Amino acid sequence: MQNRIKDAEINLKELESEYRGNSSLLSSIELEIKTAKDQMNLNRTNYQRYQRLWSQGIGKRVDLEQAELAYKTSQNQVRNLEKKLEQTRNDLRNRYDMARNRLSTEKEQLRDFEIRSEIDGVIYALNKEEGEYITAQDRFAEIGGTGDYVIQMNIDEEDISKINLGDTVVLDLDAYPNEVYTARIQKIFPKKDEVTQTFLTEGSFVQAPSKLYNGLSGEANIIVSKREKALTIPSDYLMSGNMVQTEDGSKKVKIGVRNIEFVEIMSGIDSSTLILKPTEE
Structure with a gap:
């Protein structure tokens, strides 16, 4: 040409x-x-x-x-x-x-x-070699910005109804093990991924690390509710049927909000109750 x-x-x-x-x-x-x-x-x-x-x-x-x-x-x-x-x-x-x-x-x-990007940024990956044939449907490169990074989070189906735009996210990045960062939910995609059975959400940093790289991974906790002086127990201490094991035997409890690590106890036991970790059968 x-x-x-x-x-x-x-x-x-x-x-x-x-x-x-x-x-x-x-x-x-x-x-x-x-x-x-x-x-x-x-x-x-x-x-x-x-x-x-x-x-x-x-x-x-x-x-x-x-x-x-x-x-x-x-x-x-x-x-x-x-x-x-x-x-x-x-x-x-x-x-x-x-x-x-x-x-x-x-x-x-x-x-x-000529193939031109609709945004300014950098090329993160090239999937084709020079001289190779490409079609309009081929994904041959990944291009992204260098400024505002997007945080992508997969939310379980049972939790998606609790998430709202603007919710606070507490984020631990594997690249910064001793740091905790905050973000906000900016977008909730309405279609469930049938493979992972999760919903994709996107967030943006409120406070970001000094250096960020495309593809960093970590763990995110979304704050959907706050309780003052809440009584909680570790999630793995809660048995099926909302039962807990105490010194006096099994007791049924009423639970409130929960996350991966903890469950809020509304009633059934109090802070003086000694609970036992269930034995694995």
Whole structure:
């Protein structure tokens, strides 16, 4: 494609030189016109001389007619050459316009082969090698920004109804094991992933690390409710049927909010109750 554009540029330059510059073809015709006009002026002078002589009764009529014919012939030759010059100039202009349109078309077609990102950023991955064929459906590269990173979180089906836009996220990143960061829920995708049985949500950092990289992983806890002085127990101490094991046997409890690690106890036991971790069967 680049070779075609280069050929079109060379062709345009040559035709522009012929059309706007010193064209040898136009110069040749202009020289012919100058020569023909000189001859026409000579023939006109000769014809006028024969006319004066004839008016004085001197000379032969055949000589007058031959002088007139030579003059008119030279006139026609000048007119024909002037038409030829104009036609040649028009032809050169048309060829120049065609060459300019061809170059414009070639550049337009080249733009069809150029792939441009709709955002500013960096290329994180290239899935194709130079020279490989790609189609409009091929995912051949990953491009992302370098500024505001998006946090993607997968929420279990049973928890998605508790999540709202603007909820606070407490985030632990594997790359920064001793740091805790906060974020906000910005988007909740309504379609469930049938493979993972989760819903995708996106968040943005309230306080971000000084350095971030595409693909960092970690654990996120979304704060969906807050309780002051809440009584909680570890999640793995809660048995099926909302039962807990105590020194006095199993007791049923009423639970409130919960996360992966802890469960809120609304009633059934209090802070003085000693609970036991269930034995695995």
